[in-house]
């Protein structure tokens with residue numbers, strides 16, 4: 001019997017929601033905003049996939065999603081994170097996962113990263129301020145590597161490097 005899956009997402013500017021919708025469509029499964037999901041709802045399924053944005057190196061609301069999953073009867077928790085960082089930045093992305101999970105969680109929670117972009121027009125005032133500070137820091141940084149220079153060049157304005165292609169590793173994992 002195929003396993004029941006729910007995709008739970010937290011999204012502010014829309015990228016994570018779009019990825020979550022694509023995954024739910026591909027898997028023909030339930031989809032719900034983190035704000036609306038309960039542990040009881042998670043208990044109705046076998047697998048909970050939680051998707052959220054990277055926010056200053058942290059997966060936004062991961063703690064809340066983990067707590068709800070722990071209170072539920074679902075058997076597997078999977079995480080995907082979206083971010084402005086290109087997928088090729090494997091070292092930075094690995095480091096980010098290490099900062100978000102304990103070493104046990106790193107082993108036991110399958111996790112996937114999907115590059116997205118930035119949408120200044122949909123950010124909160126506070127997020128815009130944080131980005132402004134980060135952009136200024138990047139601009140001022142001396143002896144930037146080529147990659148840091150590329151990042152500094154793009155993060156000042158909105159851009160979209162998301163693609164349906166990037167859900168495929170997670171979809172293949174869920175189908176396997």
Ligand SMILES: Cc1cc2nc3c(=O)[nH]c(=O)nc-3n(C[C@H](O)[C@H](O)[C@H](O)COP(=O)(O)O)c2cc1C
Pocket residue numbers: 010011012013014015016017052053054055056057058082083084085116117118119123127128130131
């Ligand atoms: C204040 C702020 C901090 C961010 N920090 C990171 C980060 O540490 N790493 C990263 O790759 N992207 C970072 N981003 C980019 C977001 O993770 C990216 O735009 C994400 O896809 C937004 O998801 P959403 O559209 O579902 O809200 C940051 C964005 C903002 C506004």
